[in-house]
Amino acid sequence: MAKKELQALVAEQKILNRIYVIRGEKVMLDKDLSEMYGVETRVLNQSIKRNLKRFPKDFMFQLSEKEFKNLISQNVTSSWGGTRKLPYAFTEQGVAMLSSILNSDTAIEVNIRIIRVFTKLREYALTHKEILLQLAKLEKEVKGNSK
Template identity: 70%
Template sequence: MELQRIQNKIYEIRGQKVMLDFDLAEMYQVETRVLNQAVKRNIKRFPPDFMFQLTTDEWEILKSQFVISSWGGTRKLPFAFT
């Protein structure tokens, strides 16, 4: 069950399999902003292609694939983690 739940949160964007920041934050039971802040503070520990921010078009296309939104509105474009 848990493996299937995680697999359902993996998307293909820019030809890479990624998880979005809010899904990772949920898995680690932290707020999305806390996850993103921690990564940015330690960015030198990660390879350059570790994460990228979605474009408005990418986010709109991805949102249209969700049948039911499981999160509230977002003010910033989400980050994708490879």
């Protein structure tokens, strides 16, 4: 495997590890996104507040206290030590919208990678669903033949 391919795979895995399922949605948190973009979380959130119309509830939401505690408990090696505000979660559409307010080369490159990972997740889910449907069909056939 070439060095560039390996780096891309590592970057993809890093993104994948930062996608959580909250409220039934695959999301990324402001803290993780700001780290990937190379900006402080405070700066990211200020940019969002200046452009709130771009982020409806199905693009972005703030975690509840309970959701945040649950998230921390799932991540044994938590780095959430000094967090004073509940984090914001961004759906795939919210992450895509971030590219319209963060115009640095880094943000654009990171967004492209994140969107590609979300797309792969969707493709894997569809493939998995198709396999399960085929398995169920085969199971029915086997049961029908054994009678």
